[in-house]
Amino acid sequence: MKKTNYSYIGIALVILVFGIYFIPKIIDRIVNDDVVRNEGGTKITKDDAPKKLSDLAFIEINDAPKKVPAFSFTNQDGKTITDKDYEGKVYVIEFFFTTCPTICPRMNANLIQIQNAFKEFENFGVASFTINPENDTPEVLKTYANKYGVTNPNWNLMTGNQTEIYKLANEGFNLYTAKNGTVEGGFEHSGNFALIDKNGYLRSRVVNGNPIIFYNGMISETEKTDEQGMTEEISALKEDIKKLLNE
Missing domain, CATH: 3.40.30.10 (Glutaredoxin)
Incomplete structure (x- = not known):
């Protein structure tokens, strides 16, 4: 039973470290328009995004x-x-x-x-x-x-x-x-x-x-x-x- 508890604690620590390190970077990329989403929810890079539509x-x-x-x-x-x-x-x-x-x-x-x-x-x-x-x-x-x-x-x-x-x-x-x-x-x-x-x-x-x-x-x-x-x-x-x- 104790081993199981230690496993949960280990997984929780991994998730916490991942969140602290990676989530700010993802948010920063989104804020800076490096990542966009198409209608299907798939991430595409800024270079792959279509050109801006005109006012027509x-x-x-x-x-x-x-x-x-x-x-x-x-x-x-x-x-x-x-x-x-x-x-x-x-x-x-x-x-x-x-x-x-x-x-x-x-x-x-x-x-x-x-x-x-x-x-x-x-x-x-x-x-x-x-x-x-x-x-x-x-x-x-x-x-x-x-x-x-x-x-x-x-x-x-x-x-x-x-x-x-x-x-x-x-x-x-x-x-x-x-x-x-x-x-x-x-x-x-x-x-x-x-x-x-x-x-x-x-x-x-x-x-x-x-x-x-x-x-x-x-x-x-x-x-x-x-x-x-x-x-x-x-x-x-x-x-x-x-x-x-x-x-």
């Missing part, structure tokens, strides 16, 4: 950050492009069509300006989806890309199943798209751009306490405002792309 908001749908839905379409070079091809990249999304006589030329001219501003960044791209795939074949998209000066290898102009494209626009991003034979060009669509971070999440800046969600793609930086007095958002989009590239 995560757009939430049903209380969850909105992520780009899975997609698979054909680009201007005849290659199959999926959402996986954009992993690790910051990119801008638009819906357009090559014969659009109104807002598309303005939108794509603005995207060319953005492309040129980030030409040194290999992890920046653009995803353009045609809403008139019947006309906009890979060959037509290639001609359109050359006409506007698309040089970024991560800028894919994509075509494919019209139903899937419309679902991606209207349900995946809430960027309105529809056929309408009564309007010029025969189609209606949003003139806004969506901004996606390296992990595939929809992001935007916050203005007056609320995320703007999308960026107006129709007004150029030089124009400043349109006829209705709306202010251009291309300069803001450029600033926010840079923030995401630095995350």
